[in-house]
Amino acid sequence: MSKNNTIAIILPEIIHYFFSSILSGVEEIADKEGFNVLVFQSNENYKKEVKITETIINSRVAGVLASISKESDTYDHFQQVLDNDIQLVFYDRICTGIITDRVVVDDYAGAYKAVEHLIKTGAKRIAFYSSPLHLEISKNRRNGYLDALRKNNIEVDKSLIYVCDTRKNAIELTPKVLNREDPPDSFFAINDHTASGILHAVKKMGLNVPNDIEICGFSGGQMALACDPMLTTVEQHGYEVGKTAAKLIIDKINGKTEGQYTNRIVKTELMIRGTTKPLKD
Structure with a gap:
């Protein structure tokens, strides 16, 4: 044929x-x-x-x-x-x-710039919501996240890295993360769907974004623009x-x-x- x-x-x-x-x-x-x-x-x-x-x-x-x-x-x-x-x-x-x-x-560079931007705004404890770590995009974005912390002299806390890459899971997980004894002051998410879930959960807890909690996503597009406030993100x-x-x-x-x-x-x-x-x- x-x-x-x-x-x-x-x-x-x-x-x-x-x-x-x-x-x-x-x-x-x-x-x-x-x-x-x-x-x-x-x-x-x-x-x-x-x-x-x-x-x-x-x-x-x-x-x-x-x-x-x-x-x-x-x-x-x-x-x-x-x-x-x-x-x-x-x-x-x-x-x-x-x-x-x-x-x-360029997943690594995108993640590095995102996390470095959070650091430059004053964030010190940045949680990372990742996709499954066998995926190359997860490895590269994780490495960008880690290197941005290290090069800005922020100690890496691996307990702040979670496998969570959907809006639904982010809505469920985020309150637990923020109720830790040592909660993060910001989040870097593997995609905008996840970031929007974080935003929903944070606002539902009565916290202000960005004054109390900062959030950065990764994707770009209409979802980021539809968020309130609009989502800082990495355009792919x-x-x-x-x-x-x-x-x-x-x-x-x-x-x-x-x-x-x-x-x-x-x-x-x-x-x-x-x-x-x-x-x-």
Whole structure:
């Protein structure tokens, strides 16, 4: 069976602004180059992700853009995509064990800038709500968080690092964290959904943001703007990630980069808004 002019994209969750903006970037480039886009959603489920790759292989698409689910810690199903002579590019959540092109945002630098900004506003005990630590984005953002503390001579308290990456879990966890004997004075969240949950919980406890508690997220987009006060966050530029990933996969399909492997990094931007204090003089 011959391959067609279709690119499949696997999204962990389409409801997230970051992933939907990636899809928009992919579709823009694909449309210009005469490719169709077939969209799959893993819903952060490993078994569903495996089934999707089986469907993709049987469909004989020309290429696959993939961001792994939070549950995925083995990646044989993606190797099978390559073994079936289908081009593969990872974006955002990548697999380092498979040799292929990748597009990521500068997670380390984004986290470092966010935490350093909190420190410059006077924060000293910064809690970090992370995704599962086997994910590369979690490792990189955690390292940015830790290095910002160390380079600003703030002692690392690993008890302030929690695996919590949804709004629902943040709403449940945050009151417990703030009721510690040694509570944090600020939070850095792995994404804006989590940050919005922190904000909801903090306000429900009668605390003022940012005077009592500061909050910084990571994603950008409408959710950050819809928060009250508006959320300080790290803008990931998902649309650029999508465009870059689409260009890479199309070049692979057309044989322009055969035998070459590229790791593209999209820079982040700190968007300072109302959930952090003004900088100290």
